[in-house]
Amino acid sequence: MDNRYSIQEFVERTAQTNKNQGLFEMEGDRMLEVHLNGDVWTKLGAMVAYTGNVSFKREGVLEHGLGRMLKKAITGEGMTLTKAEGQGTIYLADQGKKVSILNLNNESLYVNGNDLLAFENGIQWDIKLMKKISSILAGGLFNVKLEGTGMVAVTTHYNPLTLKVTPDRPVFTDPNATVA
Template sequence: MQSPLFNYAEQQSQERYVVQNPQLLRVSLAGQDDILARKGAMVAYQGLVDFDGEYQSSNQRRTRSRTGEGLDLMRCSGQGTVYFANLAQCIHVVDVDQDGMTVDSAYVLALDSTLHTEVIAVDSQYGVSGTGKYQLNITGRGKVALMTSGQPLMMQVTPDKYVSADADAIVAWSSGLRVQMQAQTHNASVRRRRGDTGEGWELSFLGTGFALVQPSEVMPPQNAAIGQGIAAQYGVGGNGAHGQNQSNVWS
């Protein structure tokens, strides 16, 4: 059999994480360190690999119920090669060092099991919960595979040049940055989106580090149904964009 499809054969590499193509991640398992991956994200594998649901403590379950932030993971162990993907989103591998990284958990595809995760609150000058209010802090040494809707923009933050980003478009940033959630609005109520511009909450970053922004504001794939209610409109809760995309499918 002949076909141009054979140009997409698997890549050979000694690296543990390999971006097979912009929407597909290849991870090698050698029977030692396990991989934690988004539930349902496996699309193919070779070798002797086991997939188990990752245990969540009662505190983790309470935190996720209260904040909507957290990881719903499976543990991949054994020897072989596993391929991961999610809704054909673009995949990027990041090395986490001692500085740590803060990320919206909706954009995490896979990570080394040696890394530590913790839900943190982002400072809001208005005390309003919503998209961007809670995030996931990742510390330790290891790799994390992130997803973006389209090719992202990596913005450098320096003491003399701070960065602001839409709370629905920000993916990750250096944990050492000072962050504040705000809405520069001329409306009487800060809970309304800014005037008639359609712009809403934003995160401002100060210090030294990076901020990763995607060219999308948490919009679902075409024809995907988003739940009703104010929480769903802000992408949070069981009926929101984040809630509906927990099992690698849109319903």
Template structure:
């Protein structure tokens, strides 16, 4: 049999039937979610295929209560989540970005809203807002805090790196390259005016996120520009 035959192609690219975890990386850029009369939240537009009986429901703008309503309306987050419910295999992806699965054990993490791909129904999500105009200008104003016990999936452009934060060594990052950080950290936003003056024009580096305390920060080798849904 030729290595370029259709049969060879199918054998090389087909799913692995032995992998049936709830959240499973089918490929580095493709997440498989195995539903057994369950529901899961996914990023709207991320579904690329499914097998079985799965229904999809767009998240209402009022979900999460009035406290989240205004932030969702401003940020467009209210239109970005979709509920998938039923039994079957669901495949989701986001623009070829790499997928990372994390299991939270009564823990919390903060993730840039654009990088949340999916989370179990048992995970509580809350949109958090960095109270600085610098955040709005750099596109990093809205994040999602995910808390509880269960699986979550986040996405990155390329292979990320985790930087450890200690009391004697704070970490500074570009908001557009910052993907996630430990839930106990509350970053500050600072403006590097001298850098802006040196360059003579606006640049992402003029706005920085400062992480202090004990924890970690995940950054990607890419400065992502975030858009607001209309």
């Protein structure tokens, strides 16, 4: 494949396309496009570009309560958030990682805080202790639990792999590589 283009060809091949898929939509497989009309939480440093009247405010120390602030300090869970507010379009990415959009419907999800890219304001989150002591050896004793109804965008280094878990067939994973 030849990657040499005229400027016109480059612009045509890489132009943003609006798919009209709602709040979160993919712009390629490594970029999240957020159609903002209110506010969303994003990973600090993930904003690549934006258009419109959008402001960004780093998560305050007590923004989500004293309990969560202490959990973050004690656990070292690496999730630092920014609130994007206003009207416009935001483009988010995280070091070339693949992005997956999940639509929670009164459901919960566990993810390593470093792999959380964005979520709707109505989604509740908390830092949770993983149940197995073997998680310490794998390098991740704590993960972020997200729950409620709304969109969540997570990142992975490669294509995600889904493993079916049943009571008679448990699955053990590295917490740093787990979305559960």
